[in-house]
Amino acid sequence: MKIGAMGVWPPVVLAPMAGITNAPFRVLCREQGGGLFVCEMITTRALVERNPKTLRMIRFAESESPRSIQLYGVDPDTVGRAARMIAEEDLADHIDLNFGCPVPKVTRRGGGSALPYKRHLLRRILRAAVANAGSLPVTMKMRKGIDDDHLTYLDAGRIAVEEGVAAIALHARTAKQHYGGVADWSAIARLKEAVPEIPVLGNGDIWCADDALRMVAETGCDGVVVGRGCLGRPWLFRDLANAFDGGAERARPTLGEVAAMMARHAEGLVECFDLERYAVADFRKHVGWYLKGFTVGGELRRELASAESLDQLREGLARLDHDQPWPPNTDTPRGKSGERGKVHLPDGWLDDPWDGAVPDDAESDTSGG
Known part of the structure; x- marks a missing residue:
């Protein structure tokens, strides 16, 4: 799989997870198999203001290559400044933009999974990021939309292609679904049909390597993004590497x-x-x-x-029983789950999908989701 000029094999990405995908966890996962391993979500305002906590969060281990940073921002100017800072100061080799986070403190500012509803604002952000990233590939991760009545992923996909985004990852749930229910893999297939020019990566309900192979076969996507499935299981990346190389071996640690x-x-x-x-x-x-x-x-x-x-x-x-074998039936959901009663949005957010204005107090000064 090619993301810009960057080759990625196996076609697997570790999803950014707040409080999880710091350097120590990424190193453990990377040791098991190749792919892209993305740091925790970084707020663009905090980055350009050189917040000390944020600068610590973007430290990479010497063994990490390529280095991937995910940015969250709502103001195109701030996102552009952050992308330029990363490129000029050689802070990473790849920039991912977050349009998938469903947590209230992000969506109520118009960010994360709320933002693609504003088509013009999305375009302005993508244009600013790509224009300022230099030779670094810019990708985006998004959800299907806010809820089933406000789906945005197909429009967002076409806008991304038009603005030079190198690849798109789709978590096949809406913001309202949060992490509940079942991911709609058919949406991944529809997105791939809509944007054949660039790689599409599928995300949602990959609990084992065979799930990843099945997603690719069913949807035609170019690769997969793994989040909750690897919690407590860095070995999953060994399984994924074996699976995409055609091997049947699966890690079963004692x-x-x-x-x-x-x-x-x-x-x-x-x-x-x-x-x-x-x-x-x-x-x-x-x-x-x-x-x-x-x-x-x-x-x-x-x-x-x-x-x-x-x-x-x-x-x-x-004091654990070190000889105890790997338990059966563990390829099941991990981490948070459940649906939200509502998605918290700025006042009047759904009134005009073409409004390109930046919401008041949109940019957070705290990284990490």
């Missing part, structure tokens, strides 16, 4: 191998954050994902999920 990966993950976070207590606390959310399906006593699970130091975590991991 609980001891999982424990070793958990320790490496936590240790990497400590190196990244430079504060052990904070890093170990950040790691706690991963414990349940790593241990999903394994037989582990409730008390030990609680200890691991409340550890306050690396030593505490290591002591708990040492």
Whole structure:
């Protein structure tokens, strides 16, 4: 798969996930197989203002190549400045634009999955990003639309092609669906038919490598984007690499191998954050994902999920049954799920889909979704 001049094989992308896809996690995933591994969502205003937290979030490990940054922005001028900064200061090799985030603090500003409804504003943002990115490929990730009555993905796809976007990823749910229900893979097929000029990547309900192959076969998409399916499972990228190369082998680590990966993950976070207590606390959310399906006593699970130091975590991991085999039937949904009652939007957002004005107070100064 080619994204601009950049070759990507296997055709797999790690979806940006707030609080998840930092450098330590990306390194663990990248070790398993190739593809693109995108950092957490970065707010354009915070980047151009050189917010210290944001600048830490775009640090890449020496082993990471190519380097991918996902930007979130609502003001075309700010998005353009951020793209120029990334290109001129060699901060990354690829820029992805977020038009898929469904969380209220993003959509109520007109950003994320709310923005493609405003066709002219979307065009202005894409034009500014591509014009300022120099030789870097610019891609976009989006959803089907706000809800079933306000679908935007086909219009957005054509606008993206016209403005020089190098590839499009579609999460085949609406913002209202959030992460609930079943992804509508038929929408991925329709988008591919509508924009044959550039790669289309499908996203949604890929829980194992065979799901990825099935999505490509059913939709004709050029590649896949994996999000929640890899939570606690960096090995999924090994499976994906094997699958796209025609291999049948699938990773089935023992609980001891999982424990070793958990320790490496936590240790990497400590190196990244430079504060052990904070890093170990950040790691706690991963414990349940790593241990999903394994037989582990409730008390030990609680200890691991409340550890306050690396030593505490290591002591708990040492008490696991390291010979326990990979559990069956674990290729099932992981992470957050459920549908939203409503999508939070700026006042009057749905009144005029062709309005290109930037909403008041649109640009957030905080990165990370």
